[in-house]
Amino acid sequence: MDHFLYRDGALYAEDVSISEIAAAVGTPFYVYSTATLLRHFRLFDDALEGLDHLVCYAMKAASNQAIIKTLGDAGAGMDVVSQGEYLRARAAGIPGNRIVFSGIGKTAEEIRTALTGGIRQFNVESEPEMAVLNAVAIELGVIAPITIRVNPDVDARTHAKIATGKSENKFGIPISRARAVYAHGATLKGLKIIGIDVHIGSQLTDLAPFEQAYTKVAELTEILRGDGHEITRLDLGGGLGIPYAHSNQAPPLPTDYGAVIKRTVGHLGCEIEIEPGRLIAGNAGLLITKVIYVKSGEDREFMILDAAMNDLIRPAMYDAHHDIIPVIEPAPATLPQTYDIVGPVCESGDTFARDRAMPPVVADDLIAFRSAGAYGAVMASEYNSRPLIPEVLVNEDQFAVIRRRPTYQEMINRDTMPAWL
Ligand code: LLP
Numbered sequence: 001m002d003h004f005l006y007r008d009g010a011l012y013a014e015d016v017s018i019s020e021i022a023a024a025v026g027t028p029f030y031v032y033s034t035a036t037l038l039r040h041f042r043l044f045d046d047a048l049e050g051l052d053h054l055v056c057y058a059m060k061a062a063s064n065q066a067i068i069k070t071l072g073d074a075g076a077g078m079d080v081v082s083q084g085e086y087l088r089a090r091a092a093g094i095p096g097n098r099i100v101f102s103g104i105g106k107t108a109e110e111i112r113t114a115l116t117g118g119i120r121q122f123n124v125e126s127e128p129e130m131a132v133l134n135a136v137a138i139e140l141g142v143i144a145p146i147t148i149r150v151n152p153d154v155d156a157r158t159h160a161k162i163a164t165g166k167s168e169n170k171f172g173i174p175i176s177r178a179r180a181v182y183a184h185g186a187t188l189k190g191l192k193i194i195g196i197d198v199h200i201g202s203q204l205t206d207l208a209p210f211e212q213a214y215t216k217v218a219e220l221t222e223i224l225r226g227d228g229h230e231i232t233r234l235d236l237g238g239g240l241g242i243p244y245a246h247s248n249q250a251p252p253l254p255t256d257y258g259a260v261i262k263r264t265v266g267h268l269g270c271e272i273e274i275e276p277g278r279l280i281a282g283n284a285g286l287l288i289t290k291v292i293y294v295k296s297g298e299d300r301e302f303m304i305l306d307a308a309m310n311d312l313i314r315p316a317m318y319d320a321h322h323d324i325i326p327v328i329e330p331a332p333a334t335l336p337q338t339y340d341i342v343g344p345v346c347e348s349g350d351t352f353a354r355d356r357a358m359p360p361v362v363a364d365d366l367i368a369f370r371s372a373g374a375y376g377a378v379m380a381s382e383y384n385s386r387p388l389i390p391e392v393l394v395n396e397d398q399f400a401v402i403r404r405r406p407t408y409q410e411m412i413n414r415d416t417m418p419a420w421l
Pocket of ligand 1 (some may be wrong): 039058061102103162199201202203237238239240275276277278279313318374375
């Protein structure tokens with residue numbers, strides 16, 4: 001459920017009309033709903049009720065500081081994967097002891113920043129990383145709390161580019177080698193092993209892979225405890241999918257996911273962390289764009305928008321489906337028209353949807369992409385020298401620009417000329 005609904009024939013974000021925001025900030029732009037962000041965070045928080053737990057929002061999904069602060073104020077922790085994300089979370093007021101640091105390529109500099117600034121734990125992904133973390137911790141005279149990410153070799157049954165839990169993926173250490181790596185980790189003076197981490201992929205629409213992975217984590221917990229390790233915390237990653245197409249069957253709910261967690265690892269007495277990103281932010285954001293032209297091809301109509309693949313890369317990159325709706329609700333009996341919906345960037349990959357049935361549109365009509373809150377703005381680029389588009393946050397009847405559109409001059413002025421030119 002989200003808070004983007006038609007009212008009297010016009011699309012609203014909570015109590016603010018999308019057309020009004022468009023008039024104020026211009027198109028294209030991203031708009032997020034505070035109520036939806038909070039609702040989704042609380043669904044996870046409630047789903048883990050009864051367990052000692054922390055929901056660490058995977059801020060890679062949407063990392064504007066206003067979004068981070070909204071969730072942080074509600075009690076969320078953060079899952080970060082770079083120094084930039086770490087510093088962004090800190091800038092948004094998240095205390096270090098609510099930040100977990102994931103990722104397979106943490107550099108010594110990134111580790112130093114987090115160890116100095118405060119961190120809840122590092123999710124270590126390899127032995128070489130463990131060695132660097134140990135060395136930096138000793139150099140700083142601190143002890144780094146760690147979990148080790150295991151790769152459970154489970155098929156997440158999702159898009160190949162976002163599956164992470166098969167043995168051929170680059171993530172974690174093979175679960176078969178876990179005992180040896182934990183034994184080695186326990187000898188390192190700069191580290192304190194506190195738990196196990198797992199994350200098997202993103203946009204999972206079936207709970208069975210979670211169940212398999214978490215069952216393996218539970219077995220491993222018992223084995224490692226038997227080896228003398230204190231396993232007090234389990235980080236179970238993110239990955240629960242969202243409904244992208246209204247026509248499709250909805251994926252399982254956070255409460256069903258919570259039941260899997262309780263069933264598989266609930267008896268271990270561990271503190272549980274999860275790292276959802278997409279389910280919190282995905283359906284809390286829209287991309288709003290305007291029709292520039294409608295153009296007739298040989299056998300099809302092209303709807304040319306002012307948003308492009310540089311603003312929302314998911315369709316080009318993962319063949320992702322996003323529902324696309326008009327901001328002004330069509331009259332009930334309107335007959336649909338079929339369009340290829342494209343952006344202005346100079347490559348055919350800049351296609352959002354083919355043969356999509358839509359109410360007929362004309363130039364200047366406003367169009368909304370649904371489910372664009374996660375992996376939308378954060379994956380944008382300035383390809384074709386198109387400036388990054390603004391982000392807007394709505395809260396009931398208020399809205400605020402939370403990242404403004406840069407001017408062309410600001411974008412161009414970032415280049416510097418070498419002395420010889
Ligand atoms: N934790 C770790 C270690 C992750 O790698 C990820 C996502 C998450 C948590 C959050 O997963 P979520 O709950 O959002 O599924 N750009 C792609 C998605 C990439 C996901 C990468 N890792 C897309 O647009 O579909």
